[in-house]
Every structure is written in structure tokens, then in C-alpha cells.
Amino acid sequence: MSAISRAMYRLQGSLLPGVMGVRSVVAPSRNLTRNLVVMCSNAGHGRRTQLRSSTLCSCGCGIHGMHTRGDRELVEFLQEEIVAERKTMASGVPSHVDDFKVNVNDAEVTLTKNFHDEVITISLNVNHTVDTEAPAELSQDQSEGELKSRPSFEVDLKVGSKTLSFTCSYTGPSDITEGQDQIDDVFGINELTMYEGEWNEEVYCVSGDILDGMMYDLLMNMLEERGVTNEFAEKLSNLCSDYEHSLYVHLLQKVQDFVKRK
Numbered sequence: 001m002s003a004i005s006r007a008m009y010r011l012q013g014s015l016l017p018g019v020m021g022v023r024s025v026v027a028p029s030r031n032l033t034r035n036l037v038v039m040c041s042n043a044g045h046g047r048r049t050q051l052r053s054s055t056l057c058s059c060g061c062g063i064h065g066m067h068t069r070g071d072r073e074l075v076e077f078l079q080e081e082i083v084a085e086r087k088t089m090a091s092g093v094p095s096h097v098d099d100f101k102v103n104v105n106d107a108e109v110t111l112t113k114n115f116h117d118e119v120i121t122i123s124l125n126v127n128h129t130v131d132t133e134a135p136a137e138l139s140q141d142q143s144e145g146e147l148k149s150r151p152s153f154e155v156d157l158k159v160g161s162k163t164l165s166f167t168c169s170y171t172g173p174s175d176i177t178e179g180q181d182q183i184d185d186v187f188g189i190n191e192l193t194m195y196e197g198e199w200n201e202e203v204y205c206v207s208g209d210i211l212d213g214m215m216y217d218l219l220m221n222m223l224e225e226r227g228v229t230n231e232f233a234e235k236l237s238n239l240c241s242d243y244e245h246s247l248y249v250h251l252l253q254k255v256q257d258f259v260k261r262k
Helices: 003-010 047-052 069-086 140-144 213-225 230-260
Strands: 100-105 108-115 118-125 153-159 162-170 187-196 205-207
Touching: 069 230, 100 230, 108 230, 162 213, 187 213
Parallel strands: none
Antiparallel strands: 100 108, 108 118, 118 153, 153 162, 162 187, 187 205
């Protein structure tokens, strides 16, 4: 089982309290008006002739064949949205973050490097990771440009067939209870486990919030010595934000192409 699959399984349901809460996003309800289908056909042509035709609709919307008014409006919106979103897109995915090599595959991101006799692998998935709750002190215009991807991530330290694995997530204001000191760490340890070979559901995992405080700090120091620092976590968030945005724009383009039957 891959590290991404393992992370998705172990983070299902709810994340551990005191580190990062699950933020559910509920889409606002909208009253949609369904429109009658607009039939675009040429008089005098049979059904077979229409099916073979590859000409665009005569209305000039650029959509092939039969479509609805809603389709036309969606295509027009997407054309404007894609242009606007591309203006703020990053130039591309960097090959490295610090001394970690970056690889991407759809929504999955993997960073790797060697450290003495260890192979360090950081794996994550950018789906559903954008924080949609803007800080209260920012205006609406400012908040739209500050959407950040802050995914949970796995850090695997592998030596031979043995792997020491950390499940980490970003911290935030919701992780601080009343009367508690400000948390300086950008991320925290949700879970710790160790296994040999491939991970499976029978492997024991310990929650980060029940670890001895001294041990927790020493484990954070261990990650820091391997380059997983607060500064690295900020760079990782920036990388994920840019990459998630590029995936979003690409999805808009695919939806537009689908509706236009390209």
C-alpha cells in the first residue's frame, strides 16, 4: 500500500484533537432554473446525416450539435474564468524544495531525498486542502488571493526494510485552547508508527497527543535535523497552493472542452 493510500486511510473520519480539526465545507444552496433544450438541426436532413455532421452550432457559441442555454452560459463563464485564473497561475512546479526532489502525479505530490543511510519520503494529496475560511482582518478582495493549500503529509524515514513514519498536519488558531500559550510550530505530529516492509492496517500507530511531551519535542527535533522545519513547511504549503491552483484551472479547461464537445 502506498504512502498516499495509507495517509488517506489513517486520516479518515476525524483528525486528532489538539493538532488539526477537520473543516467541512458546505456548498451554498442555489435555486437553479432548468431551461428547455434548444434543438439545433438543419431542415430536410435525416437523423443519420445529423449524427455524421461535425459542424458547429449555428448560434456561434462554439458548441457542437445539440445543447441547452445553460451549456452556452457555462461555456461563456468558463472562458472568462480561465483567462482570469491563468493570470495568477505560477509558472510551473519546481524540481526541488530545498534539497528535496519534487514529483507530482495528478493530485499526489511526493518529495524525496537521502540523509546518511536514510531515504526520506514526504507524500501528500492536495485534494480538499485549500483553506476557505479567510482571516477576519482581511477584506474579501484580499482573502481571494490568500487561499492556501495546507495538506496533511506523511514523512517516512526508511532504512533498509524498516520505516519510521510520521503523519503530520498544519496547525492553526483552532488548535490553541483558551489560556494556552501560542503555538510556534507551523505543523505538528498527528501520529507515529514503525513497520517493516509494506504498511498494512494491522500495524500499531500511536496518537501524537498522547506522546510524552519530552519525546514529542525530540521527535520534532529529529524531523528538523532532516530538513522538515517550519520554514520548509511554509515552502511546502506554497508549492501545494500553486500546484492545486494549476489543477483547478486545468479542470475548468476540461469541463469547458467537455461541454463544447472538443
